[in-house]
Amino acid sequence: MGCIEELKYEVLLSQVSFRECREYVKEHFREWYEVEPGYRIFDSYIIGLPPIFIGVEGNAVFFPYTKPCHGTFLLRIDSPEEVERLRKMKPKKKR
């Protein structure tokens, strides 16, 4: 996972399909942001099929992380900076 491995993260979903991860973010978060494939986050890049959603709750971001052999994981990392960056850059989508 490169630099992400060095951060404190929580795994919400493990070894799911990209679509399952996307639907989970839409269904479980009141606030989420659409990003493009290759979006840079924590010195890594989001791999995925558009549309790609990043959930936000408090100071935490929830984003897909895809590995070739293990599918997609939904990770949570606390980062007020990343939350702020998303809120500034992207039109908000809220339920």
Add this chain to the structure above:
Amino acid sequence: MTMGTEGAGQGGKTALLLLGCPEVPVQMGIALYLAGRLGKDGYGVTVAGNPSVIQLARVSDPDQHYVKKVMNLEKAMADLIEGRVHPDLVVAFAHNDAGIAYAATVRHVFKSRLCLIIFGREAEELATLADFDCEKIVEKAVHNPGLLKKKIDVVFGWAASKS
């Protein structure tokens, strides 16, 4: 276009092969085949994959007849996303959902020729997910690469003439 000046083949062209998880046997055989044929066609070929893929490539081809250059998959994706490399051709391998996600990301950042090889037991189902612009080669190959090789030969113009 080149992947950096050291990457070009005799024809001045470069190709990047993006391999997925090596658990399906046909992948490495097809990758070696493609690397060899593309090399003969004048491409400088780089094979990118996870550490297991790179070890498989090096052990299978110890004298580097077919695979001259290898690269970590994450580094290759970072280079494509950041525009640090501009290969003439990318061939992506997919036998699972993750492989399609990687190919979709490549398509988003890379505007030249993208060929997507979808194989394995779920090949046809996976192919329906790949609804982005690319040349798709789909075959339910797991152990035997014969039919997949035939389709690749047609797409790349290597099929023997019947005339």
